[in-house]
Amino acid sequence: MLGTAVKIRVERRLELPRRTSAAISGLLILLSFVVASAVFELLGVNSVRTLSTIVSVFLSPTSLLQAVIRGMPIGLAALGLSLAFRMNFWNIGAEGQLYMGMFAATGVVLLHAYYGAIPEQLLFTTMILASFVSGGLYCTLPGYLKAKLGVNEILPTLMLNYVAILFVDFLVYGPWRDPKGFSFPLSITFPDYARMDGFLGNASYLGLTMALVVAAIVYVLMNWTTIGFEMRVVGQNVDAAKYGGINLLRTTLIGSFLAGGLAGVGGLIIVSGLIGRLRPRASPGYGYTAIIVAFLAGLNPWLIVPASIFFGGLLVAGEAIQAALNLPVAAVQVFQAIIFIMIIVAEFFKRYRVTIRR
């Protein structure tokens, strides 16, 4: 046995049946649980209790609702990302676009509160529109740079995240600070009709509805419309797109606008559904989590909604773990990262078949 060499052969797969693909993904997600447990144990964390806490989050209705609303900003941003990634537009800037959405939504509230500019009934709708446009425009800048000048969009979108976060910092520490807020960097609280729990009782219901509607729109857009077709061709092969008469600039701008806009609406959910006002660092990296969710769901809008609920649940679990086991929320982040890495590794196994022979 010792003398014989083990030969590992790696060859590209010619076809990938659905069952094999699902099996690979499933196996690796299971593996992520194993790896996560190992890491936890190594650090002296009780993995069984940790993982059972996470699972229990999804079993209780109250925490499940919490999971839903926590997951919705992630979900909306991820839906936008599913568009962008299919167009080969690497939008790492979802985080910043979330913040720009928060900015716009809060701005609308302030316009209403201080200047009476918009009537109550139209307020929430205006907030949705404003956050959509704000996030959308913010994303078209890197989109334009890519389409017109060939600037790779990864770093510009990433850099703009920090700019947006600092911008919101500026607003909340400065001109938008609640004068009655005891000098804390917080905006005024939103009135009831500007808050998501004003509708349908629980913010989660509204949030979930919004997400499902958006998922449907994204699905129809990508698969049934000409613009979706154009975006997919651009994502596949830019030469083929040009050859087919597709206008690259127009398509890229539209795609980036939509992606950023959806993230912007995610931002609206944060200030209107989760917090009820604007504060600095309101998003603990939802825009980045959205990237993981988009990949986990294979860019499929229908899978993004449950995946984002799952990740929302992880966040809720994180806080439960913190309370019960005195563990940092970071434990959940490690778990997320491990899942992410496993999904990526799954990609390798989906692309290549590995055989081990003696």
Add this chain to the structure above:
Amino acid sequence: MAAVGWLESILAGAVQAGTVFLIASLGEIYAERSGVLNLGMEGMMIVGAAVSFIVTNALGHGYAILAVLLMGLALGLGHAFLTVTLKLNQIVVGLALTILGLGLGGLLGNAEIRRRLILALNPAVEERNLIVQEAAKLPDIPIPVLKDIPVLGGMFFQQNALIYLSLVLTFVMWFILFRTRFGLALRSVGENPAMADAMGINVFITRYIAMAICGMLGALAGSYLFIGYQPFWVEGMTNGRGFIALALVILATWNPLRAVLAAYLFGGVETLQFRLQLLGVAAQIPQFLLMLPYIVTIVTLTLLSLESVRKRIGVPAALGIPYSRE
């Protein structure tokens, strides 16, 4: 006179604040010059900071640096395995590593876990070290005679060991990159791996080495951030510096010597912002100042895309593209 003193202290502060950027970008330069984009720098940094925190309190600075280098090596090699051998998408792998690193950093920084780990490393450690949220800072080592030079003395000759190391490292890494066979091979791999392969260079090993260096320096940068600059643990203390290092590399056009200037520039902005806040200047201005590095990066990237510029100061042509010998 007071103005000069103030200027001197800002410049010295620029060096202290900038060194974290310098060390990180030196590593990233090697990675990117070999064609591998490492988006996981932020994660490597915070892991380095956390590990240096724990091991310093357990065993002191020397062992801390060793531990940090090992940790960085592991992360760098992990990245290389996923991107060079498995040829997975470098952007996605980098992001995953960042998130993993941030999570690990948070975990390691947690009081309970920290306590257990420190005890495991050194059962005889002082009780105090198990609890405190900080660690001993690296001592300043003033160099006699040179330290008294006006302005430059404060900047370069009254600093701690890691800062001196970073300056030596800059020169050494520049030399290796541009004046040695290995450096030429590395640069060629990043520009045209097919050509390098045909000329007899092992593209895969070269990229592994580059990522190993990048991982070690990334973690080292994080450890500097803690024991060399701000030795009190705050969650997420890297604050995006890892990503700024990426921008810095571009600003420095992948050249270690220019990286020094860029790093100290960013460090200067950071120091200035602190001082202004202390002086009670309106809190708004520092925020716009802080935006500067990010905006400058975008502008630089745009300029670099213009044909005329691209020819001379190129992005390494094969950056981000996995190499297969098909």
Add this chain to the structure above:
Amino acid sequence: MWVESPQTLVEMRGIVKRFPGVLANDSASFTLLRGEVHALLGENGAGKTTLMNILYGLYRPDAGQIYVKGRLVQIRSPRDAISLGIGMVHQQFRLIPTHTVAENIIVGSREIGFTLRYDAINEELSKLIKFYGWSIRPDSRVWQLSAGEKQQVELLKALYRKADILILDEPTSVLTPQETTVLFQTLRRMASQGLGVVLISHKLDEVMGVSDRVTVMRRGRTVATKPTKETNPEELAYLMIGRQIGVVEPRKTTLSPHPILETHGLKVLDDKGLLAVKGLSIKLHGGEILGVAGVSGNGQQELMEALVGLRRVEEGKILIGGIDVTNKPPSAFIDAGVAYIPPETLKYTASGMTVAENLILKSYRRSKFSHRFLINWRNVYEEAERLVKTFNIVAPSLKTRAGNLSGGNIQRLVLARELALQDDIKIVIAAYPTKGLDVASTEFIQRKLAETRDRGAGVLLVSEDLEELAMLSDRLIVMYKGGIVGELSRAEFDLETVGLMMTGVKRAEATA
């Protein structure tokens, strides 16, 4: 094995190389002696580049032996070739533009020591440069150099590594006449030093001018090897092309009264910024097939891309149906009724999308397939079914990934997309449409083109297959170095004449 003679540097025997659907080398053989410049002549697709790529280790032969300096060798990669003293200069340079000349040359060399001492290196390189009478400087950056100078750097790469066998693949295609003269001086210099030089070329005048011996290849076989002094251009052209007469298919329609496609003085740049199409004027009428002969790389690609809106026109005009469409976007050309069958089908195929989606790549905007913004998939699938049957596209289903189809089927898909989905096709630009395809697919495509012509469209057929051109064209023009060497009507068609014209000999002289 045994030393044949100390003079023989390379001997290749019975080399066979197959690619999917194509026998590139059919028991080819080749010898190279010390001190000679040996030209390897043949049309594109004759197998000469493949044969040399095998010698350089880029491909492995399916059968045959290679002897280098008397020893039987296995060349598995360019590294092996380099260590055997073989160097190759390709048509597309493998240089790093941002690096210096010296850096490009010494990379990977074991001789230079860990620290690079540029003064010593530069001196050594300068000596070599002076010896060959060149004027490049080791410390210049490669992007600053002209094409001829870049070629010198490529040569230096081999010379620095003490290569004594040099292969140059169509080196003059990127050079000015002056640079060509310098190159030939260099080659003779090298030969006088005892090196063996292989010159792959299709240009008869150059072959006659600089080589000592000539080997002609045709359809993968070595047809003849002769000392240059003992042959002449006519004999070589005959050997290159062979004597085959195609079946004549008479034109069934009448020409349109006015040309549907015209160009006036068209000037188009290639990717390197050099002029590829140099003031070309042609007229294409509806109801005819205008064949364009010529070795690829003489501007045909750039011309075609300009004619469909995928490449900028620097000077001159393109008129479709009398309307100026110069430099309009591709969609304008599509709307004007231009169909394009591109040379590299995969380049314009979205391989990750389905067969059906690829079929409507250009026509998805038409009212049959989309209304306002919504795509009518039912109509799309109906039409796609029909096309798959008519064009015989073999695919498991309409939803199969296009990238999974075989080459021939992708070509049929492209054909279907171009010819059948646009109602009012007025012009078809076809680039090497049957290259690399099996007999059945080839016949099918040729028939379809003729049909399209019969329906009144004008077809511009660019091909390297002279038989095909002979069979299909109503008129034939020959392109050489971005211009038209001459035009022949069907009656005047003669393979030898065309062959000569393809190498630049003007019409009058060729028929003399």
